[in-house]
Amino acid sequence: MLLASSDKPIDKNLKDVVNEIEAQSPSLSVLAARQFRYSLRQTPVEVNIKEPRQFNILEEFIIRAAIEFQPPPTEDELASILALDSVFIQTTTANLRSLQTLSATSPITVTPEGRSFYEKGSVPQPPYPVQLNAITDPLGNNITFQFESLNDTIVNLPDLADFINIDHLITDISSLPLEQIQKSIQDSGLELHLPEKGKIVTSCKIVASTQKIWRKISIFVIFDATKEKLRIQIRSGKQILESASNLLEVLHAEGKISLETLCQLSTETINLEREAILKQKNTEIDATLKVLETNKKVGEKIDNNSVKGDNLL
Structure with a gap:
C-alpha cells in the first residue's frame, strides 16, 4: 500500500x-x-595580470638585433650602430629585462617569452x-x-x-x-x-x-x-x-x-514503497493491456461483420 x-x-x-x-x-x-x-x-x-602592448621602434630594433645578430650584440655595440648615447640603449634593455623579454646578462639575448611577444609585435607590460x-x-x-x-x-x-x-x-x-x-x-x-x-x-x-x-x-x-x-x-x-x-x-x-x-526514510519503508509502486505500475499496465485487447476484439468483430455484409451484397 x-x-x-x-x-x-x-x-x-x-x-x-x-x-x-x-x-x-x-x-x-x-x-x-x-x-x-x-x-x-x-x-x-x-591575482596579477600581465598583458601586452605594442613595442616602440627602439624596442623593436633591440629585440630584432638580439635575435638576428651573430654573435648577439652588447649595449655599446648597438649604441654605436645607431649613433645613440649608450644610456638610451641601457635604459631600454633594462626595462625589457624587467619584463622578462631579454635575459638578465649581456650580451643581449631574447628569452622564449620575449620571442613569443615579438612575433605578435608586442612586449609585456608590468603586471597589475x-x-x-x-x-x-x-x-x-x-x-x-x-x-x-x-x-x-x-x-x-x-x-x-x-x-x-x-x-x-x-x-x-x-x-x-x-x-x-x-x-x-x-x-x-x-x-x-x-x-x-x-x-x-x-x-x-x-x-x-x-x-x-x-x-x-x-x-x-x-x-x-x-x-x-x-x-x-x-x-x-x-x-x-x-x-x-x-x-x-x-x-x-x-x-x-x-x-x-x-x-527519516528507513530501508524498510523504501522497500515497501518500491514494491507498492511497482505493483501499482504492473496493475496499470495490465489494465491498459486489457483495454487494448478488448479494443482489438471489437475491431475484429466489426471487420468480420463488414466482410459478411459485403458477401451478402
Missing part, C-alpha cells in the same frame, strides 16, 4: 516542488524531501593586480572566481555537514597550482587569462581570511518506476545541482550516508 503524501517525510515547504516532480512523469514518486543548509567558502585573493573572490563549493566540487563578494544570510536549517562529511572536499586555495587557478578563472567567464591574446594570470595570493557563506538546499529521494531505481536529487530553489546529486548517489551506493538519518 502506497503511503499517503502526508505520511511521507516531506517538508511542508517543499510540497509544491514535490508535486511538480511527480507531475513530470507518472513513473516518478518522491519518497522524502528535506531542507538543509551548507556552507560555501569565500576567500579574497589578488586585480581583486577577486574565490568561491569553493564542496558539493559542486569546484572553485569559481568572481569580482563581487557573496552576501552571507542567516539560514536556520540543519547543517548538512552534520550528516555528511563534506568538509574534506574543500580545496585549500593556497595549495592549488597556478595552472589550475588559471583554468578556473577561464571557466568562471572572467576575461583575465587569455593566452591567445597574450593576457596572462601570473600569480595568485590570498589577501584575507576565508569566510563561510551559508546557502539553503533541498534533498529529494525519488523512486523511478520505469528504471526501478532510487534517485537522490539536490536542488537550490528549482535548479537541480547535478554534481552534488551525483555525489550523494555515489556516497549512498558506497554506504557512506544513511537515508534514515538524512531524511
Whole structure:
C-alpha cells in the first residue's frame, strides 16, 4: 500500500516542488524531501595580470638585433650602430629585462617569452593586480572566481555537514597550482587569462581570511518506476545541482550516508514503497493491456461483420 503524501517525510515547504516532480512523469514518486543548509567558502585573493602592448621602434630594433645578430650584440655595440648615447640603449634593455623579454646578462639575448611577444609585435607590460573572490563549493566540487563578494544570510536549517562529511572536499586555495587557478578563472567567464591574446594570470595570493557563506538546499529521494531505481536529487530553489546529486548517489551506493538519518526514510519503508509502486505500475499496465485487447476484439468483430455484409451484397 502506497503511503499517503502526508505520511511521507516531506517538508511542508517543499510540497509544491514535490508535486511538480511527480507531475513530470507518472513513473516518478518522491519518497522524502528535506531542507538543509551548507556552507560555501569565500576567500579574497589578488591575482596579477600581465598583458601586452605594442613595442616602440627602439624596442623593436633591440629585440630584432638580439635575435638576428651573430654573435648577439652588447649595449655599446648597438649604441654605436645607431649613433645613440649608450644610456638610451641601457635604459631600454633594462626595462625589457624587467619584463622578462631579454635575459638578465649581456650580451643581449631574447628569452622564449620575449620571442613569443615579438612575433605578435608586442612586449609585456608590468603586471597589475586585480581583486577577486574565490568561491569553493564542496558539493559542486569546484572553485569559481568572481569580482563581487557573496552576501552571507542567516539560514536556520540543519547543517548538512552534520550528516555528511563534506568538509574534506574543500580545496585549500593556497595549495592549488597556478595552472589550475588559471583554468578556473577561464571557466568562471572572467576575461583575465587569455593566452591567445597574450593576457596572462601570473600569480595568485590570498589577501584575507576565508569566510563561510551559508546557502539553503533541498534533498529529494525519488523512486523511478520505469528504471526501478532510487534517485537522490539536490536542488537550490528549482535548479537541480547535478554534481552534488551525483555525489550523494555515489556516497549512498558506497554506504557512506544513511537515508534514515538524512531524511527519516528507513530501508524498510523504501522497500515497501518500491514494491507498492511497482505493483501499482504492473496493475496499470495490465489494465491498459486489457483495454487494448478488448479494443482489438471489437475491431475484429466489426471487420468480420463488414466482410459478411459485403458477401451478402
